[in-house]
Amino acid sequence: MSAVETDPPDPPDADEWRPPVRDDDEYVVSVPPGPFARLARLWRYRELLVGLVRTELKVKYKNSVLGFMWSLLNPALYLVVFWVVFTYFLPNGIPQFAIFLMSGLLVWNLFSLGLGNATGSIVANSGIIKKVSFPREILPVASVGAGLVHFFLQGIVLLGALVLFQHPVAWNYMWLIIPALLTLLVLAAGFGIFLTAVNVYLRDTQHFLELLLLAWFWMTPIVYTYRTVVDNPKIPHFFKILYKMNPILWIVLPFQRAIYNRTYFDTPGLRHWVTPAPASPWWYLARIAVVFVVGFAILIGGLSFFGRVEGNFAEEL
Amino acid sequence: MVNAVSVRGVSKMFRLSSEKHTSLKEKVVHFGRSTYTEFWALQEIDLEIAQGTTVGLLGHNGSGKSTLLKCIAGILQPTSGEIRTRGRMAALLELGAGMNPELTGRENVYLNGSILGFSKKDLDSRFDDIVGFAELEQFIDNQVKYYSSGMYVRLGFAVAVNVDPDVLLVDEVLAVGDEAFQRKCLDRVKQFQNEGRTIVVVTHAADLVRKVCDGAAVLDHGNLVFKGSPGEAVRSFRDHLLLNDTYDDEEVEPQHKITVNTKPIEISYVTLERENVDRTYLVPGESLVVRVGYEAFEEIPDATFGLVVYDTEGNLIYSTSSALLGSPTGPFFGTGEVTFTFDDIPLLDGNYPISLGISSTDWGVVYDWREQCCQFEVVNPTSTQGLVALPLRVEIQTHAVDKGTAVG
Numbered sequence: 001m002s003a004v005e006t007d008p009p010d011p012p013d014a015d016e017w018r019p020p021v022r023d024d025d026e027y028v029v030s031v032p033p034g035p036f037a038r039l040a041r042l043w044r045y046r047e048l049l050v051g052l053v054r055t056e057l058k059v060k061y062k063n064s065v066l067g068f069m070w071s072l073l074n075p076a077l078y079l080v081v082f083w084v085v086f087t088y089f090l091p092n093g094i095p096q097f098a099i100f101l102m103s104g105l106l107v108w109n110l111f112s113l114g115l116g117n118a119t120g121s122i123v124a125n126s127g128i129i130k131k132v133s134f135p136r137e138i139l140p141v142a143s144v145g146a147g148l149v150h151f152f153l154q155g156i157v158l159l160g161a162l163v164l165f166q167h168p169v170a171w172n173y174m175w176l177i178i179p180a181l182l183t184l185l186v187l188a189a190g191f192g193i194f195l196t197a198v199n200v201y202l203r204d205t206q207h208f209l210e211l212l213l214l215a216w217f218w219m220t221p222i223v224y225t226y227r228t229v230v231d232n233p234k235i236p237h238f239f240k241i242l243y244k245m246n247p248i249l250w251i252v253l254p255f256q257r258a259i260y261n262r263t264y265f266d267t268p269g270l271r272h273w274v275t276p277a278p279a280s281p282w283w284y285l286a287r288i289a290v291v292f293v294v295g296f297a298i299l300i301g302g303l304s305f306f307g308r309v310e311g312n313f314a315e316e317l
Numbered sequence: 318m319v320n321a322v323s324v325r326g327v328s329k330m331f332r333l334s335s336e337k338h339t340s341l342k343e344k345v346v347h348f349g350r351s352t353y354t355e356f357w358a359l360q361e362i363d364l365e366i367a368q369g370t371t372v373g374l375l376g377h378n379g380s381g382k383s384t385l386l387k388c389i390a391g392i393l394q395p396t397s398g399e400i401r402t403r404g405r406m407a408a409l410l411e412l413g414a415g416m417n418p419e420l421t422g423r424e425n426v427y428l429n430g431s432i433l434g435f436s437k438k439d440l441d442s443r444f445d446d447i448v449g450f451a452e453l454e455q456f457i458d459n460q461v462k463y464y465s466s467g468m469y470v471r472l473g474f475a476v477a478v479n480v481d482p483d484v485l486l487v488d489e490v491l492a493v494g495d496e497a498f499q500r501k502c503l504d505r506v507k508q509f510q511n512e513g514r515t516i517v518v519v520t521h522a523a524d525l526v527r528k529v530c531d532g533a534a535v536l537d538h539g540n541l542v543f544k545g546s547p548g549e550a551v552r553s554f555r556d557h558l559l560l561n562d563t564y565d566d567e568e569v570e571p572q573h574k575i576t577v578n579t580k581p582i583e584i585s586y587v588t589l590e591r592e593n594v595d596r597t598y599l600v601p602g603e604s605l606v607v608r609v610g611y612e613a614f615e616e617i618p619d620a621t622f623g624l625v626v627y628d629t630e631g632n633l634i635y636s637t638s639s640a641l642l643g644s645p646t647g648p649f650f651g652t653g654e655v656t657f658t659f660d661d662i663p664l665l666d667g668n669y670p671i672s673l674g675i676s677s678t679d680w681g682v683v684y685d686w687r688e689q690c691c692q693f694e695v696v697n698p699t700s701t702q703g704l705v706a707l708p709l710r711v712e713i714q715t716h717a718v719d720k721g722t723a724v725g
Contacts, residue, residue, distance in 0.1 A: 030327070030400040055428055059419045131414035133391040133406070134432050249623045267397040311394025314387065315331060 032310060035303035037115050041135050042149075048134070052142035056117070057149060071150045072157055075109055082223055084112065090222060093267050094258075094274075099167050101156045103259035104222035104252045106151060107180075109249055112213045115149030118192025119199050119209050126317035136313065137306055140192040144185060158259070173258035176284050183292040184251045190298035197306045200316050220248050221256075227273040247294060250287040319403065322366040322389055322486050323517035326355050327398030329384055330357040352590075358384040359395070360539045368403065371506075371516040373526035373547065375554040376536035382519045383488055383537065384411070389517065390486050399497070404483025404515075407433050409474070422472055424455055429476045441481050451475035452500070453634035471498060478505050485509065487518045503529065523666060524553040527702065551666070552598075552696050581676055582613040582620060582649060583685040591691055598694040601660055601706040607657040607695060609673055617649045620684065624657050625672040627689065628704075634669065640678045663706045666697045 033041065042049065061067040082101055086092050094100050097232060119139035122129060125139055162169060197207040221229065229243055229290070257263075257275050264273045276283070328662070332353040358381045367374050376382040385483030387393040389400055390408035415432040416425045426447055430440040440447075450459050452657040461469065506529055509516060520526060526547045528531050535543040541555035587610070592603040599605060609622060620639035626635055639655060640646050669687035676682060697706075 028399065028401050028404045030395050031387065031396060032394065045431075045434070047437050048434075049355045050430050054422060055417055055424070058424075059417060062419045128415050128432065130392065131431055133408050134434065173320045228433055314392050 014081065031224060032307045035300045035307065038135065038137055038303045038307065040297075041198065042141060045135055045138055049138055049142055049145060052138065053149065056142060056146040068153070068273075071153050075105060075154050076157065078105065086223055093265070093272065094225065095262070096165065096167065099158075099161060099165065100225075100256065100260045100262075100274075101223060102154075102161065103255045104220070106154055106158060106176050107184060107248065107255050108217060108220065108222055109154060110147045110151040111184060111251075112217070113150060114185075115192050115195070116146040116209060116213065117143035118188065119195040119223045120206055121192075122196045122200055123203070123206075124314065124315065128132050129272070130314045136310060137303060139192055140196045141189050144192055146190045147188065159197055160196040162259070168261060170258050170261040173254065173281050173284070176254040176258055176281055176288065179285065179288050179292070180251045180254045181293055183288050184248075186292065186299050187247055187251075189293040190295055190300075190302045192241050192302075193299070193306050194302035197302075200313055201309070208224035216246070216248070219243065219246060220252055222252060225272070226253060226256075226276065230276075231273065247291045250284075250291045253289065256282040319368045319450060320365045320401075321368040321370075322364070322517065323399075323401045324362050324364040324389065325399045325401075325595045327359055327362045327385070327388060327395045327400060328379075328395065329388060330396045331356045331358055334561065348403060352718045358539050359388070360572060361720040362398070362536075364534055364541065364544065366515060366517060368515055369510075369513040371510055371518065371529055373524070373533040373550070374517065374519045374532040374536060375526060375533055375550055377521060377554075378517075379538075380536040381539040382536045383410075384400045386486055386488055386517065386519045402484060405481070405487065406484040407477055407480060407482035408486040409477045409485070409488065413472070415598050416461055416469070416473060421459060421460055422448075422464070425472065426457075426476055429473070430480055433477065433480050433482075434589055435480045439480065440692055443481075447475045447479045449473075449622060450479060450505075452498075462652070464709050474502060474587055478502070478509070478719050482514070484515045484517070487516065489518075489522075521554075524702075525555060527666075527700065528550060544592065548698060552698070580685055582610055582611060582614045582617045584673060584675065584687055585612045586610040587673060587687070587691050589691055591693070598696045601663060601697055602661055605659040607659075607671065607673075609655045609657070610652065611649065611655065611675060612652045615650070617647055617684070619647045619677050620649055620675055621646055621670075621678045622655045624673040625674075627670045627672070629668050629670075634664070638676075647680050655718050662693075662695060663708070664695050665701065665703055666695060668692050 057068075061070060064070065066073065077100060079101060083098050086094070086101075087097055121139040121143045122136065128134075129136060161167070195205055195209060226249070230240055253275060258278070260274070263275050263277060264271055266272070333356050346685075364385075374382040374385060385392060386408070387410065388395050389402065390406065390409070390410065392410070401477075409719060415429040416685055417428060420428065423444075426444060427437065427440055430447075431437070448454055451468075451474070453475075454469060456464065456468065461472070464472070506516065510529075516529075518525070518530065530547045532545065533543075533547045533548050535554045543550055586608075588608045589613055590606040590608065591599055592605070593600075607624065607626075611622075621638045623636070623638040625636040626634045644655075670692040672686070672688050673690060674686035675684040677684075
């Protein structure tokens with residue numbers, strides 16, 4: 001073997017030479033991509049997604065003195081109000097109620113804030129919808145992403161509370177938070193993509209959603225325990241089945257199980273169960289998995305509905 | 318030849334309803350009775366744009382040219398037909414469309430760039446170019462809402478042209494900023510062309526098409542009426558524009574017949590006679606005769622007939638009068654005709670309005686004045702550019718050089 005030096009030719013200077021066409025893929029513009037192609041495209045545009053999330057947060061708190069503190073103050077105030085009401089006015093007897101409430105509220109805030117903003121996102125950004133071509137489904141997803149940032153900020157507050165009260169969490173259930181959170185994001189994005197498309201044609205959607213979220217909040221065990229409903233003999237059976245169909249329920253429960261970590265509490269002469277009694281982490285995971293499948297179906301359905309009506313967005317806005 | 322954009326049989330229908338019913342109540346109330354009229358903004362458009370060419374889409378307002386561009390950009394979806402594009406595309410439909418006024422210039426460069434589909438790494442390496450191009454080094458960390466509209470537009474353009482698209486779609490935005498910036502924009506367009514990129518530009522500025530385009534298509538009421546060379550396209554565009562024009566450029570309204578006349582002398586008619594009567598326009602170098610009829614109701618001892626030619630923007634091109642040209646200044650009585658003859662119109666492209674008037678020779682009394690009462694059009698069939706066809710000859714003398722057999 002002769003040691004012939006074969007230097008690769010110097011790469012041409014980017015400023016001096018450019019191949020005439022670097023991207024030679026042909027796109028059919030007139031046919032909207034399918035839901036799975038859209039998912040892949042969301043991934044390709046992840047940098048824009050991050051940029052939009054950052055913009056949404058930045059713009060929201062620009063020119064406000066407290067800035068990001070607001071995203072902590074808002075749930076903190078909720079917490080104080082609920083804590084005062086359900087500890088003193090309408091005592092429900094749940095010990096360390098603040099921790100219990102916060103572990104559920106964390107989930108709910110992500111869902112309701114993300115979904116609410118996602119639903120308004122297309123109408124709110126009509127300016128760029130009409131003038132710029134980009135994957136529009138990224139807007140509702142970015143709203144959910146902004147909700148996720150708030151989730152983490154509020155998580156820090158919860159963490160502080162746990163340390164302060166020296167609350168023992170359930171470490172063996174803690175990993176459930178990851179699949180539960182992922183499922184929650186898929187659900188919020190799926191509903192959000194569907195509703196934001198509907199909202200373009202029917203602006204009532206936004207207002208209707210506010211009411212729906214209010215009812216939904218009380219139908220989810222956040223300020224009371226799951227077992228108060230399920231164990232109550234006065235509540236008819238069919239309602240309990242309906243109650244269990246709430247997908248958010250199966251996200252809230254593992255959070256409560258892992259963070260609040262009390263399966264029951266006793267009042268004089270009576271034992272109150274909090275969570276489904278003898279459930280192992282796998283029992284929770286199985287339910288999360290079912291919700292994930294449902295959520296994914298909603299996401300795909302939402303994306304394909306979005307794709308079908310998207311072509312007229314620029315005209316309708 | 319590979320096509321960067323192919324448009325096949327594309328039609329676009331808009332539903333025009335008197336009002337949009339977007340609330341549930343309105344939808345229910347108007348359910349099934351929503352009255353709308355169909356409006357076809359595009360009808361069966363076929364257009365192939367080859368890679369590396371610059372193509373202008375010409376048309377008057379409402380011709381569908383912007384709708385076609387939006388369909389190509391993927392912002393609107395055609396009702397029927399197919400559009401294929403090749404390569405990365407950037408659309409400049411409105412400068413600064415993706416910008417958020419609350420963010421700083423720097424943040425907007427990244428946001429706008431990523432909306433156009435470019436990565437942070439791409440943008441990092443081009444950031445200085447972009448800011449330099451926009452000439453906003455000092456203000457880049459200020460919120461965009463404090464920018465002047467010129468700064469706003471410069472930043473938007475700078476992002477769009479620096480992000481390296483294969484196909485650039487532009488909607489009448491090349492004319493932004495001051496003259497120096499415009500020249501910079503045109504230079505960048507030229508550079509794009511040299512790099513083999515494809516540009517589609519929508520405009521109604523015929524000059525621009527002639528200046529930068531390799532080809533052009535003309536749209537009229539949603540139909541593609543012409544595609545071909547820029548020069549011919551401009552002519553076709555003008556023809557269609559004239560067909561749609563309701564105003565009569567031949568004669569002044571014969572209003573003197575019904576009005577009670579208080580003027581001692583007035584213009585009764587104006588006719589333009591073109592050298593080639595078969596055409597509605599002149600070609601540079603042809604002759605034009607302007608005949609002005611007058612009627613004097615009393616004896617006017619001293620009068621002169623004025624003629625003023627403007628360009629489309631209203632700039633004065635030429636002003637003269639019969640007295641200045643050496644004609645007698647009166648007396649005038651009864652009817653008569655004044656004939657102005659341009660033996661050779663040296664003007665290039667454009668519409669040229671004419672004003673006519675009668676006054677005393679010292680311009681102390683203006684008897685009658687018809688502001689821009691008629692116009693003539695000049696269409697330049699060649700690719701020469703400018704305002705005036707200066708009389709010019711050229712000669713090239715080749716001196717024989719002994720180069721063996723090199724010259725065949």
